[in-house]
Amino acid sequence: MIWLSWRQFRTQAIVAAAGLAVFAVLLAITGVNLAHLYNTSGLPGCHVHGDCAVQASNFHNQIQSEKIYNLVFFGGIALLFAVPALTGVFWGAPLITREIESGTFRLAWNQSATRTRWLAVKLAVIGLTAMAIAGLLSLMEGWWATPIDRAMALGTDTGEPVANLRIDPVVFGARGIAPIGYAALAFVLGVTAGVLLRRTMPAMATMLASFAFIQFASPTWVRPHLITPARSITALTASNVQGVVTGPNGSMTAFAGINNAGAWWILSNQIIDKAGHVFTGPAPQVCLSQTAPFQACQNALGRLHLRTLTTYQPISRFWTLQWYETGIFLALAAALAGFCFWWINRRRLA
Amino acid sequence: MIEFHLDSRSGVAPYLQIIQQVRQALRLGTLSVGDQLPTVKDVVAMLAINPNTVLKAYRELEYEGLAAARPGIGTFVTATLSDGSLAELGPLRRDLERWLAKARRAGLDDDSIEALYRDTFRAAAKEEAL
Amino acid sequence: MTAVLASRGLGKRYRQRWALTDCTLSIPAGHVVGLVGPNGAGKTTLLNLTTGLLAPTTGTISVLGGMPAASPAQLAKVGFVAQDTPTYAGLSVADHLRLGAHMNPSWDADLARDRIDRLALDPAQRAGKLSGGQRAQLALTLAIAKRPELLILDEPIASLDPLARREFLRGLMEFTAECEVSVIMSSHLIADLERVCDYLIVLIASRVRIAGEVEDLLATHHLLTGPRRDPGAWPSGWQVISASHTDRQTTMLVRTGSPIDDPAWAVEQVGLEDLVLAYMSHATNSAPVLEVQR
Numbered sequence: 001m002i003w004l005s006w007r008q009f010r011t012q013a014i015v016a017a018a019g020l021a022v023f024a025v026l027l028a029i030t031g032v033n034l035a036h037l038y039n040t041s042g043l044p045g046c047h048v049h050g051d052c053a054v055q056a057s058n059f060h061n062q063i064q065s066e067k068i069y070n071l072v073f074f075g076g077i078a079l080l081f082a083v084p085a086l087t088g089v090f091w092g093a094p095l096i097t098r099e100i101e102s103g104t105f106r107l108a109w110n111q112s113a114t115r116t117r118w119l120a121v122k123l124a125v126i127g128l129t130a131m132a133i134a135g136l137l138s139l140m141e142g143w144w145a146t147p148i149d150r151a152m153a154l155g156t157d158t159g160e161p162v163a164n165l166r167i168d169p170v171v172f173g174a175r176g177i178a179p180i181g182y183a184a185l186a187f188v189l190g191v192t193a194g195v196l197l198r199r200t201m202p203a204m205a206t207m208l209a210s211f212a213f214i215q216f217a218s219p220t221w222v223r224p225h226l227i228t229p230a231r232s233i234t235a236l237t238a239s240n241v242q243g244v245v246t247g248p249n250g251s252m253t254a255f256a257g258i259n260n261a262g263a264w265w266i267l268s269n270q271i272i273d274k275a276g277h278v279f280t281g282p283a284p285q286v287c288l289s290q291t292a293p294f295q296a297c298q299n300a301l302g303r304l305h306l307r308t309l310t311t312y313q314p315i316s317r318f319w320t321l322q323w324y325e326t327g328i329f330l331a332l333a334a335a336l337a338g339f340c341f342w343w344i345n346r347r348r349l350a
Numbered sequence: 351m352i353e354f355h356l357d358s359r360s361g362v363a364p365y366l367q368i369i370q371q372v373r374q375a376l377r378l379g380t381l382s383v384g385d386q387l388p389t390v391k392d393v394v395a396m397l398a399i400n401p402n403t404v405l406k407a408y409r410e411l412e413y414e415g416l417a418a419a420r421p422g423i424g425t426f427v428t429a430t431l432s433d434g435s436l437a438e439l440g441p442l443r444r445d446l447e448r449w450l451a452k453a454r455r456a457g458l459d460d461d462s463i464e465a466l467y468r469d470t471f472r473a474a475a476k477e478e479a480l
Numbered sequence: 481m482t483a484v485l486a487s488r489g490l491g492k493r494y495r496q497r498w499a500l501t502d503c504t505l506s507i508p509a510g511h512v513v514g515l516v517g518p519n520g521a522g523k524t525t526l527l528n529l530t531t532g533l534l535a536p537t538t539g540t541i542s543v544l545g546g547m548p549a550a551s552p553a554q555l556a557k558v559g560f561v562a563q564d565t566p567t568y569a570g571l572s573v574a575d576h577l578r579l580g581a582h583m584n585p586s587w588d589a590d591l592a593r594d595r596i597d598r599l600a601l602d603p604a605q606r607a608g609k610l611s612g613g614q615r616a617q618l619a620l621t622l623a624i625a626k627r628p629e630l631l632i633l634d635e636p637i638a639s640l641d642p643l644a645r646r647e648f649l650r651g652l653m654e655f656t657a658e659c660e661v662s663v664i665m666s667s668h669l670i671a672d673l674e675r676v677c678d679y680l681i682v683l684i685a686s687r688v689r690i691a692g693e694v695e696d697l698l699a700t701h702h703l704l705t706g707p708r709r710d711p712g713a714w715p716s717g718w719q720v721i722s723a724s725h726t727d728r729q730t731t732m733l734v735r736t737g738s739p740i741d742d743p744a745w746a747v748e749q750v751g752l753e754d755l756v757l758a759y760m761s762h763a764t765n766s767a768p769v770l771e772v773q774r
Contacts, residue, residue, distance in 0.1 A: 001582065001583060002582075003578065003579075003582040004579055004582060004583060007571065007575060007578075007579075008568075008571075102566060102568075102569070103562060103563075103564060103566035104566045104567070104568055106533065106560065106562035106566055107562065107566050107567065107568075107619070107622070109533065109549075110531055110533075110549075110555065110558070110559070110560040110562075110623075111555065111579075111580065111583035111584055111626070112552050112555045112556040112583055112584045112585060112586070112626065113552060113555070113583050114549070114551070114552060114555065115549075117552075346535070347532065347533065347534055347535035347549075348534070348535070356675070358671070358674065358675065361749070361751065363698075364675070390657050391654060391657045391658065394650075394653040394654055394656075394657045395650060395653075395654050397675075398646055398649040398650040398653050398675060398676065399653060399675045399676060400512050400653065400656070400675070400676050400677065400678050401653065401656055401657040402511075402512075402678050403678070
């Protein structure tokens with residue numbers, strides 16, 4: 001059975017390996033240069049000199065000037081989100097639909113191996129390969145991006161919020177072990193769609209749609225609450241108001257900088273009054289005026305003795321969140337796989 | 351070795367056709383005592399028929415005393431049909447030629463002659479069987 | 481002796497339609513069984529129930545004494561060639577043999593190789609490039625080389641040309657001559673089955689109409705021709721399969737175990753094809769049977 005699984009999967013595996021190899025070469029070449037740039041910048045010893053923020057900014061500009069690094073960084077992220085979806089579409093959905101549409105399941109399921117064994121070996125061989133590829137990609141991309149990650153971490157000592165951090169939703173799913181969980185779930189989702197719908201195109205489309213939904217739902221509704229977010233309350237003074245948005249009838253929301261050390265993923269940022277309720281207005285008159293300088297608005301807000309309430313996930317929780325999320329995805333994949341076993345043993349296919 | 355053929359439209363059961371062809375071969379001398387009949391597998395390969403059909407035919411021949419099976423080796427002819435029949439062939443053939451000439455003079459064409467012959471033959475066979 | 485196929489009240493329903501109804505069979509081993517019937521009669525359904533691709537809605541079925549497809553041992557005992565003889569288009573002939581070898585512990589590699597050689601199939605040729613007859617032979621080789629006790633073929637020769645059909649049957653019969661194997665073969669072409677089958681099942685409109693040894697069936701069915709007689713005027717032991725009347729003459733197909741003594745009847749043997757056709761026309765002409773939902 002292992003021979004058959006491999007023989008039918010051979011071409012796809014070779015294509016995937018070739019793609020992986022090409023990407024690896026690209027990463028190797030550019031990664032070495034990137035590491036060199038980092039080592040020769042002022043960042044490695046910047047704590048001693050106390051100029052980390054400046055060095056980080058310089059380093060950042062240096063990278064931006066050569067388009068290739070942006071390309072590989074964001075391209076890598078895109079690839080790491082695409083690869084699980086692709087394995088679901090091209091490896092998962094056709095797994096059973098191809099056999100059904102060509103009638104070959106009547107050949108495959110009448111040898112001396114039960115359907116359970118047939119499916120188990122196929123899921124294992126192809127599923128584990130998909131997970132391995134996703135894991136390798138994540139590993140390679142993670143190695144490559146180490147200089148950038150370090151530079152960003154160093155650059156946050158002053159308390160400036162920085163984008164593209166590992167815990168940020170966009171990047172989180174492309175690092176660590178999360179892609180392995182995604183690959184597993186996408187693949188099994190594809191197989192399940194194929195088992196239920198029995199035709200390749202509808203199965204592919206359904207898999208893609210449901211996986212896209214999951215990839216949207218997870219960072220939006222699930223991940224923020226995997227661990228109870230940390231809360232931070234700071235006084236809103238004239239100096240840390242960063243922005244103000246006024247609405248009709250004098251309502252307003254304001255944005256403030258927070259001076260917590262360490263990088264974070266901001267989940268919500270609200271202005272609260274002394275009693276602890278969300279402050280929605282009325283806005284000070286000077287803030288509604290179009291002509292008054294922003295400083296006057298800041299001063300006015302400062303006198304209201306408001307505070308900011310920030311809920312966030314600190315970067316120290318990166319790996320914990322990774323394990324939780326991967327665990328959930330793997331559990332879902334296992335549940336779906338169990339369903340597939342039950343479904344094909346029901347003997348309604350003929 | 352004798353080669354069998356099957357006429358699927360003759361209305362005669364396949365196993366009977368095999369028996370008939372063996373008897374015919376015995377009469378005409380193509381098969382004689384001691385010759386081996388084709389194995390069941392050979393006949394099946396020749397005709398694409400059920401092996402049980404061949405087995406049945408061979409069992410029938412054994413029952414009639416015309417052949418005997420030697421386990422592991424094959425089935426062999428053990429007797430010919432009445433020797434007198436060979437001597438009769440000549441006169442019978444001449445009789446037949448005369449009858450054919452008569453039929454032609456009466457105006458029968460080939461198909462009518464064959465039809466008349468078959469019909470009479472079948473009727474006579476049924477009479478014999480009853 | 482265990483029956484190769486034993487079913488009691490077997491039925492299969494798809495949504496509203498019963499594809500197979502009240503099928504009770506007991507097929508002895510060692511036969512080549514022909515399963516005949518018009519398209520849509522339920523032949524494929526019955527064969528799928530036998531191989532375990534389908535589960536029954538009602539009734540029971542046991543194959544070689546066990547539940548279909550219940551275990552690897554059961555699967556190994558039954559060889560199956562599905563309709564349109566599916567093969568993997570991208571795999572070569574040799575790959576198919578490797579497939580058989582890896583997936584069947586009872587695989588006979590010599591038998592498989594020998595057959596492929598005799599059929600002059602190129603082992604490196606992809607199955608998708610083979611002709612219909614060659615694909616059918618490949619599928620048959622895969623089913624045969626696992627040395628099953630029961631071989632099930634679902635309309636294997638329906639889409640083949642006459643020469644390919646003859647070759648297929650030839651190969652199949654050679655195998656049955658060599659090994660002790662029972663065969664169940666479905667077809668809607670009776671002429672081909674006449675050569676090879678010694679047991680017949682007629683399936684029409686989801687029901688088994690008749691089942692038995694061919695010899696027995698041919699001996700007990702008679703075509704009677706005689707002067708016009710009305711229903712009720714003939715012996716009670718007779719089962720009339722079909723009857724047609726002109727104002728002077730009655731022609732009937734009758735099933736009876738006892739000899740026909742009445743000299744008024746001209747009695748003729750009936751061929752297998754005519755027998756099945758008579759059952760088919762009888763089934764379409766008779767009133768629909770009320771189905772009892774259990």
